[in-house]
Amino acid sequence: xxxxxxxxxxxxxxxxxxxxxxxxxxxxxxxxxxxxxxxxxxxxxxxxxxxxxxxxxxxxxxxxxxxxxxxxxxxxxxxxxxxxxxxxxxxxxxxxxxxxxxxxxxxxxxxxxxxxxxxxxxxxxxxxxxxxxxxxxxxxxxxxxxxxxxxxxxxxxxxxxxxxxxxxxxxxxxxxxxxxxxxxxxxxxxxxxxxxxxxxxxxxxxxxxx
Numbered sequence: 001x002x003x004x005x006x007x008x009x010x011x012x013x014x015x016x017x018x019x020x021x022x023x024x025x026x027x028x029x030x031x032x033x034x035x036x037x038x039x040x041x042x043x044x045x046x047x048x049x050x051x052x053x054x055x056x057x058x059x060x061x062x063x064x065x066x067x068x069x070x071x072x073x074x075x076x077x078x079x080x081x082x083x084x085x086x087x088x089x090x091x092x093x094x095x096x097x098x099x100x101x102x103x104x105x106x107x108x109x110x111x112x113x114x115x116x117x118x119x120x121x122x123x124x125x126x127x128x129x130x131x132x133x134x135x136x137x138x139x140x141x142x143x144x145x146x147x148x149x150x151x152x153x154x155x156x157x158x159x160x161x162x163x164x165x166x167x168x169x170x171x172x173x174x175x176x177x178x179x180x181x182x183x184x185x186x187x188x189x190x191x192x193x194x195x196x197x198x199x200x201x202x203x204x205x206x207x208x209x210x
Contacts, residue, residue, distance in 0.1 A: 008032055023048050023058060031065055034072055042069040060086050060093065067099070076103060092123045110141040133159045134166040141172075160190075167195035 009032055015025045030044035045066045048054075054062070067082035080103055086096040101116035117135050121128045140155035153176070159169040167190075174187035 005032060023051055023054065023062075027058070027062055027065060030069070034069060038069060038072050042066070042073065045069055056089050060089050063089075064095065076107075079103070092119075094120070094124060097123075105138075108141070110138050110145055114138040114142055130164045131166075133162045133164055133169065137166045137169045137172070140169070165190075165194055167191050170194060 009029070012025050012029045012032070015022055016029065019025075026044055026048045030041040030048075033041040033044070045062055049059070049062045049066065063082045063085045067079040067086075070076070070079035070082060080100065083096045083099050083103075086093050087100075090096075097116050097120050101113050101120065104110075104112035104116060114135070117131060117138055121131060121135065136155045136159035140152050140159060143149075143151040143155060156169050156173055156176075159166055160173070170187045170191035174184045174191065177183040177187065
């Protein structure tokens with residue numbers, strides 16, 4: 001990969017030397033540099049976003065690149081701003097809606113996560129089947145924040161009834177039923193079956209119950 005990187009870097013430098021107005025070349029150069037010199041990458045992307053007469057498509061790509069730069073720098077708030085700017089240009093941008101939903105999920109901002117999930121399901125019906133369980137999970141977590149236990153449990157149980165179960169729902173139910181060891185274990189086993197990569201987490205929780 002390294003030699004390919006160098007080759008691409010050389011080509012882009014050559015193109016920019018010939019044509020310094022080639023915004024796309026700068027965009028790619030910044031993307032190439034993200035792993036090795038994040039400050040330089042960010043600087044390049046910040047410089048080209050203010051260029052006049054950028055096409056909508058290019059603007060979206062640069063905001064996306066900047067957002068990824070900021071994530072790499074650990075600045076989620078600025079990354080979020082960039083992803084929102086993508087939506088200002090294209091309100092149905094699937095990638096951006098997905099990223100913003102993930103950030104909201106990481107921040108446990110269930111209400112926001114829910115809004116992004118609803119938009120994704122509305123614009124992309126194919127996601128509906130796959131994500132129905134996740135949507136119910138977000139609704140449940142939102143009710144948990146509002147201290148509404150009845151609805152919280154109702155939506156969590158609804159979440160585990162579909163074909164594509166969002167495995168976090170099992171974990172959440174297990175945690176909720178911590179005083180009923182058999183039930184808590186049952187949900188944890190379901191969680192580790194549904195989510196092999198997360199079974200370390202499940203195992204830690206099981207140890208805690210034992």
